[in-house]
Amino acid sequence: VLDIDGSLDSNARIRSDRLTxxxxxxxxxxIKYSGRRQPDISPSAKLGSPIEITIVKRGxxxxxxxxxxxxxxxxxxxxxxxxxxxxxxPAFFSDVAQGSKRIGPALGFGALFLFATPxxxxxxxxxxxxxxxxxxALLLYVIALYSAQVFVGSWLGEKLLGAEVGVGAAIxxxxxxxxxxxxxxxxxxxxxxxxxxxxxxxxxxxxxxxxKRTRPQSPAAA
Numbered sequence: 001v002l003d004i005d006g007s008l009d010s011n012a013r014i015r016s017d018r019l020t021x022x023x024x025x026x027x028x029x030x031i032k033y034s035g036r037r038q039p040d041i042s043p044s045a046k047l048g049s050p051i052e053i054t055i056v057k058r059g060x061x062x063x064x065x066x067x068x069x070x071x072x073x074x075x076x077x078x079x080x081x082x083x084x085x086x087x088x089x090p091a092f093f094s095d096v097a098q099g100s101k102r103i104g105p106a107l108g109f110g111a112l113f114l115f116a117t118p119x120x121x122x123x124x125x126x127x128x129x130x131x132x133x134x135x136x137a138l139l140l141y142v143i144a145l146y147s148a149q150v151f152v153g154s155w156l157g158e159k160l161l162g163a164e165v166g167v168g169a170a171i172x173x174x175x176x177x178x179x180x181x182x183x184x185x186x187x188x189x190x191x192x193x194x195x196x197x198x199x200x201x202x203x204x205x206x207x208x209x210x211x212k213r214t215r216p217q218s219p220a221a222a
Contacts (some may be wrong), residue, residue, distance in 0.1 A: 021045045060186070075182045082150035082174050086167070093154075095212060099205035100155035107197075110148075110204025117141050148202020153177030155205075 002014060005022030011029040018037045021027070023044035033039055034054040041051070060067050086093050099106055118141060124134030157173030160180075181198060185191045 021047075071182055071186060075178055078146075078149055078153075078178050078182075079175055081147065082153070082178065083171065085147065085150060086170055086174065090167075092209065092213070093151075095209035096151045096202075096205050097154045097158070099208035099212075100151050100201065102205070102208060103201070106201050106204030106208060108204065109207045110200035110202070113203055113207050114145075114200055144203055144206055145199055147206065148199045149178065149181055150174070151202045151205050152198045153181050156180055 002016040002018070003020045003022065004025050004027070006025060008025070008027045008029060008031075012031050014031060014033045014035075016033075016035050019033050019035060019039035021039065021041045023042040025042070025045040025047075027046065028048040030049050030052070032052045032054070034056055036056050038055070039051065039053065041047075118138065121134045121137040121141065124130035124137065126134075154170070154174050154177055157175070157177030157180075160176060161169070161173050181194075184194045187194070
């Protein structure tokens, strides 16, 4: 918020959420204002020239080509990240993809870990002994949140293209699924909500895969 209630002899370019020009303001120069709200100008203010007003709308600008280029880069980054996981840890990738098929448990565990993990990590950071553990947990938490879209995208690609065996088929499913998720994330109003559901879903699938790998295996019957 910017308040002007005095003398201004030069030109000015103002970017603010809100502009208020008081009754004692005396502006001799030209003002260019850009913000999210209309400026509040007192009728008693003395203006040398009308204020040039540009209202900035919230949310992405779908008319700019740069917006779509940015979304393409984000899709490429997530695809490369998922490709590395697919090629380096294919067995674990498959376990998480299988966990994504259990939609109910994945959403439940994902919602739990989405909020419980950062709280536990911050509490651990308070103590000197647990500082390293808390920082490491936060870093892993961020990586897990980012990878959530990869696993949900792989599940979505499998639903559309089928579960054909092979690395090439898995890469195709991953690319298609991530492209669809990126397009859904671009939707106005519902895009952020879809992104939250994907994060919870993928985080829950990751938790189910980790639980499957860490739980003790019962010995086979003789």
